[in-house]
Amino acid sequence: MKFILNILIGTFIILSTVNASYAEDEKQTMVDVRQQAMQAMWTRLERLATLIALPGDSVTSSDGSTIIISNQNNMEPLETYSLIHAREAEQDGLEIYNLLTQVENFWPRHTSVANVKSTNAERLVWIIPEAFNRYYTDAVYASQNLNTAFKDKDAENIKRSVCMLALSCGRCHAGFRKVRFDNLRKEGRGWTGNYNACWSYKNEVTLNSTAIRE
Numbered sequence: 001m002k003f004i005l006n007i008l009i010g011t012f013i014i015l016s017t018v019n020a021s022y023a024e025d026e027k028q029t030m031v032d033v034r035q036q037a038m039q040a041m042w043t044r045l046e047r048l049a050t051l052i053a054l055p056g057d058s059v060t061s062s063d064g065s066t067i068i069i070s071n072q073n074n075m076e077p078l079e080t081y082s083l084i085h086a087r088e089a090e091q092d093g094l095e096i097y098n099l100l101t102q103v104e105n106f107w108p109r110h111t112s113v114a115n116v117k118s119t120n121a122e123r124l125v126w127i128i129p130e131a132f133n134r135y136y137t138d139a140v141y142a143s144q145n146l147n148t149a150f151k152d153k154d155a156e157n158i159k160r161s162v163c164m165l166a167l168s169c170g171r172c173h174a175g176f177r178k179v180r181f182d183n184l185r186k187e188g189r190g191w192t193g194n195y196n197a198c199w200s201y202k203n204e205v206t207l208n209s210t211a212i213r214e
């Protein structure tokens with residue numbers, strides 16, 4: 001009887017550790033996937049920033065070289081974009097939308113920093129989840145608006161929508177993401193939503209926070 005009991009207890013211990021490590025993996029994977037999705041959005045947003053670049057701004061081309069936008073050429077921003085990045089801007093817009101929606105539900109409580117060390121999400125995500133979710137939905141709306149503007153080939157609205165999208169990323173990060181010192185160099189623009197060309201839209205959002213969804 002004791003022997004059987006030992007086997008039972010042994011099996012239970014083995015099973016529960018397997019189970020625990022599985023759960024451990026799952027949490028870590030969720031954090032990894034959401035960070036990778038965010039990185040992928042950032043790459044695309046940085047490319048889209050070509051569309052709102054002011055003369056003198058620099059953009060990084062598909063081969064990694066830095067190009068300074070000049071005010072000499074009379075090229076359309078979409079044309080400049082295609083030449084520099086060798087792809088279509090519209091594609092980036094669609095992919096950002098897909099990435100955003102893919103990791104929309106990747107923020108359960110057991111993936112907070114108390115449980116997964118590698119996350120840079122602030123505890124605030126789980127303290128005021130309604131605000132986090134509202135900001136997330138803002139970004140989804142902003143990205144849908146951008147895709148509509150591309151479809152309509154509406155140059156002015158494309159510019160506004162790129163800015164609103166960038167601002168929606170930045171606004172969430174300001175409250176819900178820890179800035180680590182080693183990230184600071186890269187923090188300057190898209191992650192904080194601070195593209196030079198977007199200041200007027202930033203004012204608009206400050207005065208009316210729902211403008212970001214319009």
Ligand code: HEC
Pocket residue numbers: 031034035036038039041042043045096118119120121122125132133135136137139165166168169170172173176177178190191
């Ligand atoms: C509603 C909030 C929210 C929105 C909207 C949002 N992010 Fe994030 N982002 C976060 C949080 C929180 C983290 C930290 C995630 C973690 O470490 O687990 C993060 C992390 C990142 C990172 C760092 C990823 C890494 O490797 O650690 C980048 C880059 C990023 N976001 C880019 C973007 C871009 C670009 C957009 C807009 C298209 C965007 N984010 C929209 C909340 C948001």
